[in-house]
Amino acid sequence: MARVLSGTRPTGKLHLGNLFGALENFKKLEGEEAFFMIADWHALTTEYESPVSIRANVIEVAIDYLASGLDPKKCTIFVQSEVPEHAEMALLLGMITPLGWLERNPTYKEQLREITGKDLYTHGFLGYPVLQAADILLYKAEKVPVGEDQLAHLELTREIARRFNHLFKAVFPEPEAILTQAPKLPGIDGRKMSKSYGNTIELSDSPESVDKKVAEMVTDPARKRREDKGHPEVCPVYFYHNLLKNPNVDKVAHECRNALRGCVECKQEMGGYLKAFMKPIYEKRKDWEKRKDEVKKILEEGSQRARQIAQQTMREAKQAAGIL
Numbered sequence: 001m002a003r004v005l006s007g008t009r010p011t012g013k014l015h016l017g018n019l020f021g022a023l024e025n026f027k028k029l030e031g032e033e034a035f036f037m038i039a040d041w042h043a044l045t046t047e048y049e050s051p052v053s054i055r056a057n058v059i060e061v062a063i064d065y066l067a068s069g070l071d072p073k074k075c076t077i078f079v080q081s082e083v084p085e086h087a088e089m090a091l092l093l094g095m096i097t098p099l100g101w102l103e104r105n106p107t108y109k110e111q112l113r114e115i116t117g118k119d120l121y122t123h124g125f126l127g128y129p130v131l132q133a134a135d136i137l138l139y140k141a142e143k144v145p146v147g148e149d150q151l152a153h154l155e156l157t158r159e160i161a162r163r164f165n166h167l168f169k170a171v172f173p174e175p176e177a178i179l180t181q182a183p184k185l186p187g188i189d190g191r192k193m194s195k196s197y198g199n200t201i202e203l204s205d206s207p208e209s210v211d212k213k214v215a216e217m218v219t220d221p222a223r224k225r226r227e228d229k230g231h232p233e234v235c236p237v238y239f240y241h242n243l244l245k246n247p248n249v250d251k252v253a254h255e256c257r258n259a260l261r262g263c264v265e266c267k268q269e270m271g272g273y274l275k276a277f278m279k280p281i282y283e284k285r286k287d288w289e290k291r292k293d294e295v296k297k298i299l300e301e302g303s304q305r306a307r308q309i310a311q312q313t314m315r316e317a318k319q320a321a322g323i324l
């Protein structure tokens with residue numbers, strides 16, 4: 001059984017895109033010693049101008065995870081800031097991380113370009129891979145589930161571990177990547193589903209809200225009138241027919257290509273499958289919402305469990321660096 005760490009930034013409620021990514025993770029982590037971290041320090045790297053929502057979002061993300069099937073008896077769900085060693089380890093690792101490693105980080109450059117309207121020229125934002133390395137190395141995690149686009153980050157963690165081990169003493173194992181291939185879900189405007197685009201369908205959306213969002217979804221832009229023949233392969237609605245395994249998916253494609261169905265009815269059919277898929281999660285979510293004290297207790301117990309391991313590693317690392 002390998003120790004595995006996975007994290008989510010509590011910058012909002014989880015949406016369908018997160019869910020498919022997370023479900024993919026859950027499948028891969030079955031049978032491992034899994035730690036799920038709600039990374040509130042990381043949320044602050046981009047949300048420092050509106051931090052009031054972070055605490056509330058921690059609870060919402062925990063509810064989303066519990067509703068989507070995480071079992072706290074089989075894994076540890078915890079809050080990053082409840083384990084102060086994350087900040088302490090980040091400070092220690094920051095001492096040995098060359099600035100050039102952080103400045104050449106491709107995600108850093110990409111996010112500086114793409115996230116507009118926020119001043120991200122901060123120490124915290126440049127240094128978030130160091131905090132990420134601290135998150136992983138504190139638990140001596142052997143495996144970390146990542147998408148292809150995050151491989152460079154994990155490599156940075158491995159480099160920092162190597163440098164620490166070389167400078168001081170071999171304390172940290174180098175974590176391996178578990179590659180996850182979560183499908184990239186289109187949002188209601190056809191771009192990748194993302195909180196920053198405001199195009200999400202959230203796990204907490206009511207069936208009425210799902211209906212409304214599906215009705216707003218963009219379709220094949222070539223189908224201006226019902227008589228126009230369509231191209232299902234470019235249509236986000238068709239993507240969901242496929243994803244949700246509508247048994248009539250071939251019929252949908254055929255009728256679309258030959259202008260035998262209208263987009264309104266097509267969306268209604270897909271919306272039915274989507275609501276059926278989301279219903280059990282939505283109902284479990286409603287149930288957990290009534291038991292927020294229990295959710296807080298799960299987080300407290302998880303954070304205590306995580307802290308025991310983190311304290312031990314922190315002691316070893318400080319001894320190795322000669323400050324204890």
Ligand code: SF4
Nearest residue numbers: 220235237256263266
């Ligand atoms: S008929 Fe369906 S698949 Fe075709 S463009 Fe309209 S919504 Fe998309």
